Amino acid sequence: MIESYFKAFEAYRAQHPFDGEPTALYTPVNYIMELGGKRLRPILALMGYELFNPNYAAALPLAYAIEIFHNFSLVHDDIMDAAPLRRGQATVHTKWNPNTAILSGDVMLIYAYDYLLELDAPNRIAEIVRVFNRVAREVCEGQQMDMDFETRQDVSIPEYLRMIELKTSVLIAGALEMAGLAAGASETDVRHLYEFGRNVGIAFQLQDDILDTFGDPEAVGKQIGGDIVQNKKTYLILKALEIGSVSDRQKLESWMNTPTVDAAAKIAQVKSLLQQLDIQNLAQQRKQEFQDLAFEHLQALSVPPQNRAALEALAHGLLDRAF
Amino acid sequence: MIESYFKAFEAYRAQHPFDGEPTALYTPVNYIMELGGKRLRPILALMGYELFNPNYAAALPLAYAIEIFHNFSLVHDDIMDAAPLRRGQATVHTKWNPNTAILSGDVMLIYAYDYLLELDAPNRIAEIVRVFNRVAREVCEGQQMDMDFETRQDVSIPEYLRMIELKTSVLIAGALEMAGLAAGASETDVRHLYEFGRNVGIAFQLQDDILDTFGDPEAVGKQIGGDIVQNKKTYLILKALEIGSVSDRQKLESWMNTPTVDAAAKIAQVKSLLQQLDIQNLAQQRKQEFQDLAFEHLQALSVPPQNRAALEALAHGLLDRAF
Numbered sequence: 001m002i003e004s005y006f007k008a009f010e011a012y013r014a015q016h017p018f019d020g021e022p023t024a025l026y027t028p029v030n031y032i033m034e035l036g037g038k039r040l041r042p043i044l045a046l047m048g049y050e051l052f053n054p055n056y057a058a059a060l061p062l063a064y065a066i067e068i069f070h071n072f073s074l075v076h077d078d079i080m081d082a083a084p085l086r087r088g089q090a091t092v093h094t095k096w097n098p099n100t101a102i103l104s105g106d107v108m109l110i111y112a113y114d115y116l117l118e119l120d121a122p123n124r125i126a127e128i129v130r131v132f133n134r135v136a137r138e139v140c141e142g143q144q145m146d147m148d149f150e151t152r153q154d155v156s157i158p159e160y161l162r163m164i165e166l167k168t169s170v171l172i173a174g175a176l177e178m179a180g181l182a183a184g185a186s187e188t189d190v191r192h193l194y195e196f197g198r199n200v201g202i203a204f205q206l207q208d209d210i211l212d213t214f215g216d217p218e219a220v221g222k223q224i225g226g227d228i229v230q231n232k233k234t235y236l237i238l239k240a241l242e243i244g245s246v247s248d249r250q251k252l253e254s255w256m257n258t259p260t261v262d263a264a265a266k267i268a269q270v271k272s273l274l275q276q277l278d279i280q281n282l283a284q285q286r287k288q289e290f291q292d293l294a295f296e297h298l299q300a301l302s303v304p305p306q307n308r309a310a311l312e313a314l315a316h317g318l319l320d321r322a323f
Numbered sequence: 324m325i326e327s328y329f330k331a332f333e334a335y336r337a338q339h340p341f342d343g344e345p346t347a348l349y350t351p352v353n354y355i356m357e358l359g360g361k362r363l364r365p366i367l368a369l370m371g372y373e374l375f376n377p378n379y380a381a382a383l384p385l386a387y388a389i390e391i392f393h394n395f396s397l398v399h400d401d402i403m404d405a406a407p408l409r410r411g412q413a414t415v416h417t418k419w420n421p422n423t424a425i426l427s428g429d430v431m432l433i434y435a436y437d438y439l440l441e442l443d444a445p446n447r448i449a450e451i452v453r454v455f456n457r458v459a460r461e462v463c464e465g466q467q468m469d470m471d472f473e474t475r476q477d478v479s480i481p482e483y484l485r486m487i488e489l490k491t492s493v494l495i496a497g498a499l500e501m502a503g504l505a506a507g508a509s510e511t512d513v514r515h516l517y518e519f520g521r522n523v524g525i526a527f528q529l530q531d532d533i534l535d536t537f538g539d540p541e542a543v544g545k546q547i548g549g550d551i552v553q554n555k556k557t558y559l560i561l562k563a564l565e566i567g568s569v570s571d572r573q574k575l576e577s578w579m580n581t582p583t584v585d586a587a588a589k590i591a592q593v594k595s596l597l598q599q600l601d602i603q604n605l606a607q608q609r610k611q612e613f614q615d616l617a618f619e620h621l622q623a624l625s626v627p628p629q630n631r632a633a634l635e636a637l638a639h640g641l642l643d644r645a646f
Binding site: 020021022024025076079080098099102103105106107109110111113114117122125126129130133136137140141143144145147148 | 343344345347348399402403421422425426428429430432433434436437440445448449452453456459460463464466467468470471
């Protein structure tokens with residue numbers, strides 16, 4: 001079922017390559033756009049539109065704008081995070097250089113607005129661009145918070161949840177909100193769509209935190225413990241710092257403030273402490289709360305139940321890591 | 324006369340600071356926006372609007388959007404050019420770091436669209452955003468061409484003129500075009516405004532090339548010969564390569580391909596060769612052609628002559644380097 005939205009999106013993308021000049025500017029754009037990925041955000045936009053209007057192809061320019069924006073943010077974030085790989089391939093700044101990654105990213109952000117304006121929704125286009133602006137700004141704010149947290153020792157759980165909301169959730173939520181607006185949904189339905197996406201996004205990120213430490217490497221498809229090695233202040237770590245004894249906190253802080261020498265030993269020790277504090281279950285419960293909230297908003301939409309089936313299946317797939 | 328537009332713009336800017344959070348993201352934005360500058364592009368937007376509508380204050384959001392975009396491009400260009408100073412002060416990536424400069428620049432680009440949407444021109448807002456997109460994209464393309472030229476040995480004069488048109492002129496032209504659209508000008512007048520700005524911009528950049536080599540350091544307010552030391556392929560150099568003898572070309576190419584050891588000697592030698600070939604006059608003539616073309620388009624506007632006085636004075640001031 002999801003496959004048909006994916007194919008429609010990929011066909012549209014293939015028909016709209018970046019073929020401008022100079023090629024040094026646009027070749028990296030095509031490279032990152034063709035690296036693949038689940039196309040989660042564009043598929044959400046198409047499904048969100050289809051709730052209210054069966055002709056979801058009309059939302060393809062919106063879906064493309066959102067995916068271009070998402071990839072712009074990946075190109076720039078990868079420079080900031082000095083990440084060598086993205087989807088198993090060289091990042092743009094590694095394959096070319098940071099200057100190219102900056103400028104190709106910039107032009108992607110501009111193109112996102114171009115495709116947004118291709119959307120056939122004359123009465124709501126200004127409103128949609130405003131939502132896009134708000135979301136885009138918030139994604140930058142989330143990335144800045146994430147960078148700020150690296151050097152802060154006093155990050156609270158509400159701050160962490162706000163950071164992942166901005167960095168990850170608002171674009172998922174915004175994709176659905178803009179799709180609803182474009183399809184002519186009511187204000188109430190647009191709000192439910194947004195809240196559905198926002199809570200799905202937070203649940204998804206919490207799940208990501210859990211899997212990075214407690215996941216099955218084969219099922220997750222990557223090495224376990226990366227967050228621990230990088231001293232990332234995930235929900236798991238922040239929760240342990242909150243509920244652990246003074247001695248637990250001292251141990252955790254000492255590990256986090258010491259450069260990693262023996263990664264396997266560090267992962268084992270931190271994981272063992274988290275297990276003693278039952279952190280996996282606590283995080284799982286928190287994730288479940290956001291997930292339940294998400295589905296409540298989905299149920300509250302004033303559309304026939306069968307219209308919600310695709311979004312429901314997608315969200316379940318995403319949060320069960322089958323997608 | 325120009326002072327009143329400048330003051331109106333600065334007052335609007337002061338009323339619209341970047342006061343969001345996290346402050347690590349927005350402090351650099353306020354820093355660059357407060358560094359000053361002539362505010363040429365916003366003033367052009369206000370004057371362009373006033374040609375057709377006396378209430379130029381209505382164009383302040385457009386003027387601000389354009390200046391934010393301009394400063395965004397400076398922040399990112401300064402990273403790419405590894406420039407330590409901007410307007411005599413530390414560049415954003417020097418005062419903070421490249422990551423901050425990337426992300427603060429990104430959020431500026433997004434805010435530019437926000438202010439663009441503040442413009443009260445409901446019937447033309449989509450068209451104005453499209454012009455903004457085209458211009459923004461072209462500025463990126465111009466920057467990429469400029470970077471490509473650094474390592475190319477076969478840059479032609481038409482390519483150079485196209486590069487400075489994209490990198491410098493189209494934003495000046497676009498500011499006037501968008502102002503005309505916002506003020507309800509006819510298609511023909513909007514076209515004349517654009518062409519006026521485009522040709523002024525090219526003339527201005529050619530003048531910049533001339534002054535960097537042949538200017539009076541006191542009048543220009545900076546050291547002379549920077550372009551020569553940096554081996555920049557300016558109009559002067561490209562013209563000399565075109566009309567010089569085989570021996571002249573060999574000398575020039577040898578200087579440009581050798582790292583600068585004695586800057587003063589290099590400047591003196593290159594300058595002397597350019598003087599032998601009468602390059603200053605040839606460049607001056609080329610500049611004059613663009614300038615004449617610019618004023619022809621200004622005269623062609625279907626507005627009372629007195630309405631054009633402000634733009635005429637500004638352009639003369641700019642091209643006589645008195646502004």
